Amino acid sequence: MDEVFKALADASRRSLLDRLHAKNGQTLNELCDGLAMTRQAVTKHLGILEAANLVTTLRHGREKLHYINPVPIHQIGERWIRKFERGKLAALSELKRQLEKRDE
Amino acid sequence: MDEVFKALADASRRSLLDRLHAKNGQTLNELCDGLAMTRQAVTKHLGILEAANLVTTLRHGREKLHYINPVPIHQIGERWIRKFERGKLAALSELKRQLEKRDE
DNA sequence: ATAATAGGCAACTAAAAGGTTGCATGTCAA
């Protein structure tokens, strides 16, 4: 879980996921296009995404195709985001109450 | 948005949010209990959470009370997580198809 | 008043992150 959060912390990596979301199965060179960094930097980012299981790769001859794996993102939604959404209204109203008490 | 992802990338900070979720409105010293780091380190983490708007504080005499703000977490769920959940099944089935093609 | 309590500020350190350059390897096309 920590690896996934860490992987998502970088804007370049999120943008890579965005691009794979738009078009799945891209090669390394395809994913490099338009990014202001070297191929090697992109390789590292993809490696981190792969280590976090957010991306799966498939060799096809000399090409490496990258596929997004939506499962870890979904898990974060389930195990983490939702947890905080449950208490959402309660937390906000309590905060509001406290803020108002300040002016007494 | 980037600040929020970055803030969530650290396990200590997520644990602080967890603790505030369990009991909202804790003081700095309260939040230090049981953590294997100095008060100053916790202060920094809370500062990052505050900068990302994940935590709001309220001074009460010499105490500083920390309240969780669930809104940014919710926004990440809405604007980010859900986006990838939509294409989820499609992405997985395409990946599966590609993986099977490998063995031809 | 004064001591204890709650927190703030700043300088410093170590390690990790993000990126680079240079070179090596495997695969495809002519």
Next chain:
DNA sequence: TTGACATGCAACCTTTTAGTTGCCTATTAT
């Protein structure tokens, strides 16, 4: 088979991050 293309590996550099120590300030209780 040879050159071009797609990717891999490794050493290196710079900035950021997580944490520390040391000292200062404000509030509260005795």
